[in-house]
Amino acid sequence: MLRKKPNIVILMADQLSAGALSAYGNTVSLTPHIDSLAREGVIFNSAYCNSPLCAPSRSSLMTGQFISHNGVYDNAAEFRAENPTFCHYLRREGYKTYLSGKMHFCGPDQLHGFDERLTTDIYPADFGWTPDWRNPQRRLDWYHNMSSVLDAGECIRTNQLDFDDEALFFARQKLFDIARQGNEQPFLLVMSLTHPHDPFAIPRRYLERYREQDIDLPRVSAADVADDPHSRRLRSMYQLTDGLLSQQQIRRARHAYYGALAYVDDQFGQIKETLAATGLAEDTVTIVLSDHGEMLGERGLWYKMNFYEGAARVPLIVHAPGRFAPRHISQNVSLVDVLPTLVELAAGSAPTPEQSAAPLDGRSLVPYLTGETGGDGGDNVAYGEYLAEGALAPIVMIRRGPWKYIASPGEPAQLFDISRDPLELHNLAASPEYGNDIAGFEREAALRWDLDALNRQVLASQHKRLFLNEALGEAAAWDYQPRQDAGQRYIRNNQTLDEQEARARYPRPSSTRS
Numbered sequence: 001m002l003r004k005k006p007n008i009v010i011l012m013a014d015q016l017s018a019g020a021l022s023a024y025g026n027t028v029s030l031t032p033h034i035d036s037l038a039r040e041g042v043i044f045n046s047a048y049c050n051s052p053l054c055a056p057s058r059s060s061l062m063t064g065q066f067i068s069h070n071g072v073y074d075n076a077a078e079f080r081a082e083n084p085t086f087c088h089y090l091r092r093e094g095y096k097t098y099l100s101g102k103m104h105f106c107g108p109d110q111l112h113g114f115d116e117r118l119t120t121d122i123y124p125a126d127f128g129w130t131p132d133w134r135n136p137q138r139r140l141d142w143y144h145n146m147s148s149v150l151d152a153g154e155c156i157r158t159n160q161l162d163f164d165d166e167a168l169f170f171a172r173q174k175l176f177d178i179a180r181q182g183n184e185q186p187f188l189l190v191m192s193l194t195h196p197h198d199p200f201a202i203p204r205r206y207l208e209r210y211r212e213q214d215i216d217l218p219r220v221s222a223a224d225v226a227d228d229p230h231s232r233r234l235r236s237m238y239q240l241t242d243g244l245l246s247q248q249q250i251r252r253a254r255h256a257y258y259g260a261l262a263y264v265d266d267q268f269g270q271i272k273e274t275l276a277a278t279g280l281a282e283d284t285v286t287i288v289l290s291d292h293g294e295m296l297g298e299r300g301l302w303y304k305m306n307f308y309e310g311a312a313r314v315p316l317i318v319h320a321p322g323r324f325a326p327r328h329i330s331q332n333v334s335l336v337d338v339l340p341t342l343v344e345l346a347a348g349s350a351p352t353p354e355q356s357a358a359p360l361d362g363r364s365l366v367p368y369l370t371g372e373t374g375g376d377g378g379d380n381v382a383y384g385e386y387l388a389e390g391a392l393a394p395i396v397m398i399r400r401g402p403w404k405y406i407a408s409p410g411e412p413a414q415l416f417d418i419s420r421d422p423l424e425l426h427n428l429a430a431s432p433e434y435g436n437d438i439a440g441f442e443r444e445a446a447l448r449w450d451l452d453a454l455n456r457q458v459l460a461s462q463h464k465r466l467f468l469n470e471a472l473g474e475a476a477a478w479d480y481q482p483r484q485d486a487g488q489r490y491i492r493n494n495q496t497l498d499e500q501e502a503r504a505r506y507p508r509p510s511s512t513r514s
Contacts, residue, residue: 005093005186005346006320007284009275011268012192014054014102015304017293018047018315020196020261028216029261030209033269034317037288041319042327042369048334048382048399049292052304052311054123055079055104056388057291057335062086062103062112064339064360067385068449073458074388076129076465078107084357086339087113090188093346098174101167101192110480114190117480118170122163122194125478127469130462131389136233143389144238144303148198149245152253155201161263164193168267172274179278180506186346193267196260196294198303200252206259215255217247220423222300228427229411234305234390250297257296278506285345288317289335299424305390307397307406308424312384324369332399334382336362341369383448387458394454398441405441409451413438 018024021031023038024045050060051067059065059072062085067073070083087097091113100118106125111117129142155161171191178187195202222231235241268288275281295301295310304311316333318324341364344350350364361383367373384397395408402419415429415438428434445451469476491500502508 004283005095006323007183007186007280008090008095008188008342008345009271009284009286010188010190010192011271011286011288012101012190013196013264013288013290014192014194015197015292015294016261016264016290016315017296017310018290018313019310020257020294020296021315023317024315028210028214029258031261031265033265033272034288034315037268037272037286037319038317040321040326041286041288041317042324042329044316044318044329044331044333044365044368046330046332046382046399047289047314047316048312048332048384048397049290049314050334050336050382050384051386051388052292052306052384053386053388054102054291055106056385058103059083060361061289061291061335061338063358064336064362065358066336066361066383067387068394068454068457069359069361071461072106073461074129074131075104075123076106076127076131076469077461078127078465079105079109079112080107081109081112083112085113086342087115087188088357089339089343089351090346091115093343094186095346096185096187098171098187098189099192100171100174100190101164102194103190103192105480106478108478110478116174117482118174119163119166119482120480122160125480126472126476127465130465130469131391132462132466133392133459134462136392139237140389144198146238146240146244146302148200149249149253149302152200152249152256154204154207154256156203158199158201160194160197160199160201161203164195164263164267167191167193168270171271175271175274175278175280176506179280180503180508183280183283188342191267191271193264195264196257198294200256200260202256202259202263206262207255209262210255210258212251212255215251215258217251217254218297218299220298220425225299225425226427228414230306230390230395230408231299231301233392234301234303237390238302240300240302245297254296257294282322285318285320285323287338288315288319289338290314291335305386305388307384307386307395307404309418309422312397318365318369320369325371327371329365329368331368332380332382332401333365333368334362334384336360337365338362340364341366385449387454394449394451394458396445396449396451398444398448400441400444403437403441405438405445407442407445409455413442415441 049057344364344366382399386395406414
């Protein structure tokens with residue numbers, strides 16, 4: 001049984017690959033604040049997103065369910081209000097729940113259990129980004145293209161900087177408000193930044209933290225590995241043709257990505273410093289994670305939307321040195337494990353099937369945090385599903401022990417031994433030596449997924465949403481509008497001037513403390 005309910009702060013970055021952080025072995029990136037949290041925290045070395053795309057991955061994080069169960073198939077699928085999230089569970093445990101920044105909710109429900117959203121979202125909440133598997137030859141105008149790489153480099157300002165600066169400001173303000181009010185109620189605060197997501201543009205001061213000659217190039221080129229149908233489709237989708245990119249352009253894009261990581265680290269550091277300054281740090285569990293990774297040119301691929309390590313493996317760091325001793329966990333885990341973990345942190349025990357509002361696909365990671373289960377114990381498996389643009393049918397992934405199995409109906413399977421082949425250079429699926437392993441994964445996949453039925457569900461969902469988007473147009477105005485009551489802000493006549501200024505100051509002047 002854990003002691004008193006801790007506050008929980010989730011620091012979330014977008015498109016941050018685990019392999020881009022020094023805590024996971026990177027020798028280029030400069031992230032001292034994340035490094036500090038990692039040194040004092042529990043690092044999950046083999047954590048995976050459950051779908052390598054923004055909205056589906058975040059829905060798995062929040063519901064503890066795979067997207068085949070919660071229905072958030074892609075970046076324009078409705079996150080239904082009937083889906084219980086970790087916010088609902090924590091509210092039942094007496095928590096206040098706050099979101100500052102991105103979560104990419106599509107549909108009319110824009111809270112999903114959060115008491116307050118402090119900002120709007122950076123992405124639209126309507127059905128406009130619905131893929132169309134029935135017309136794979138049609139290139140939709142919202143697809144990624146290579147401009148993010150071709151135009152990478154220095155900027156003075158972007159909408160992403162506007163958004164993330166606002167997310168940080170309101171997150172810090174909320175922490176100060178909590179401290180000024182006495183911190184009587186446990187809280188969950190999610191600060192979710194859009195960096196280092198493309199486009200790869202960042203101010204000079206972040207680029208100058210790195211020497212250009214220190215920026216590494218991809219370790220694996222497209223020519224180093226056998227091609228596969230999904231990779232070919234992705235390159236076609238984002239219009240990456242042979243010879244389009246020079247090494248200089250690739251290096252410049254990676255340089256800007258590393259610069260954006262430095263920016264993210266600064267933002268996270270300010271939250272860390274605010275927790276310390278307000279006295280909240282000691283009773284707070286801080287979690288660092290991402291929704292998915294970024295390929296950065298590895299295998300000739302960019303962005304995400306696949307199950308190779310660069311896109312699918314994410315950082316997961318839990319920092320609470322007064323509760324959990326620093327350690328590394330080699331277990332395969334995934335983002336669906338976060339909900340039951342948060343519930344156990346809040347309630348003292350993980351939700352049982354009878355206590356869960358909906359079936360959960362994840363498991364609590366608290367036994368790893370406390371050392372009750374060693375770094376090599378437990379189920380040692382993570383699952384993934386990709387049901388969005390660039391696919392023609394469901395793509396599934398099983399990461400069990402050292403193995404990674406990737407399959408899609410009608411396409412050759414892939415099997416990698418990540419322990420011996422971390423760069424995924426050698427697909428073992430066609431080798432007779434591994435026939436029994438492939439057969440075992442095929443049986444497991446057939447038991448876990450009815451891929452034909454799932455394919456029909458996805459196609460039906462796309463068909464309805466494409467129709468609705470055309471019919472509704474701008475009428476689907478679901479984008480979140482933050483609520484602020486100006487009558488309760490700063491100096492107003494509902495209290496004396498001395499009362500208001502004393503309440504707003506932290507710490508309060510000694511003359512006004514009761």
